[in-house]
Amino acid sequence: MPDAASWQSKQQRRMMTKFDVKRMANDIITRTGFKGNTAIVLGSGLGDFAENFDNPTVVPYASVNGYPKPTVEGHAGEFVFGDLNGIPVMVAKGRFHYYEGYPLSVVTLPIHLFSELGIKYLIITNAAGSMKKEFPPGDLMLITRHMDCTFREKMADPKWIDRPPYYQPEVLQAVRNASEKSGVKIVEGGYCWTQGPAYETPDEIHYYLSIKGTAVGMSTVPEIETAGDTGIHVVGISCLTNYAAGITDQPLTHHEVMETADRVKSDFAELIKEIITQFGAWK
């Protein structure tokens, strides 16, 4: 059971729903002079990616008027602007999860801000549990479809979303090309968004498997849907950090999630760099 104070702050966060995104974007552009059209959201344990940037400028979320502050270990809470292979890029290190008590308006705020900043290409990354024995921890998975498994609104079986504007054949192909070019292997599959904050039970995983899920995680789906709806070319990549509950007899820990993400971070960085180069070639 949450204690009274944390329950109250959860309720306050749920109420905080109105944002002046234009003002935030103007503030950021004034401070950074950013003129790029590519953004990346970095998931749990993948935050080091911005170390690859030339000429980085850090903008802490707390310094952007009205922007919320994330609370999960492994999430720094800052934007970094810089150049990757000469291409201007911004990253968001740290995100807002539904399970932290934020309303979807907060979870998707970064995407609305990206849109206001002129972002046209977005790579969303996350850590996820693998439900497929053949995809061991350390594999990087291109998300080719997703399903909302939070059961927030109804108890019916969730449906797969696998079409444009969320999944565009040319965007998926750009990632496959990037994999081939960089030599970083990817696998492909469907991502099930669960509400969290607890990891799933083996019975829940059994059910997600029965409806053909490949990976399971607690983020990304609201962001992919918002990005597609605002006309951004979006791609989701999961770092499979562990086998989902019940797939092996190993207990599942946040430590394993962070450790695996750390182990694959250089491969992951190479893949992302090449995806950005592929997107850059479309302009």
Ligand code: HPA
């Ligand atoms: N389940 C849900 N979220 C996750 C997992 C998992 O097994 N691993 C990393 N994020």
